Amino acid sequence: MGVGKSTLLNLIAGFDSADSGNVIIDGHRVAHLDDNAATRLHREKPGFMFQAFHVLPHLTLAQNVALPLLLSELPASSTPGMLAAAGLDKRGDDFTRQLSGGVSPTNPPATSASSARKAR
16 A cells, blocks of 8 residues: 555646645646646656656657757757766767667656756
């Protein structure tokens, strides 16, 4: 039996609706946001890294890192540094299928997402 961790995260993300009360992030009631406002809020405020996170296989590692930056209207010029921070500086032109099992493809997007939020 759980204690509600997933439920809490789903409420914060706006995936579920609360039976009572409100979830308020930065003065915004999450349940009242339209799709565009919810997307902007998630891009700029709380960061989520899902357990089943998947990179986009048709993009290179560098493109996977740059994508959340571009969606956040931030320059993609920090992509090489983010890849370097994840130990993948020489792998930016590779596709995720080219990585060995020991190299996690989730590190660059996680680094990118957290850096994008910090840069604002």
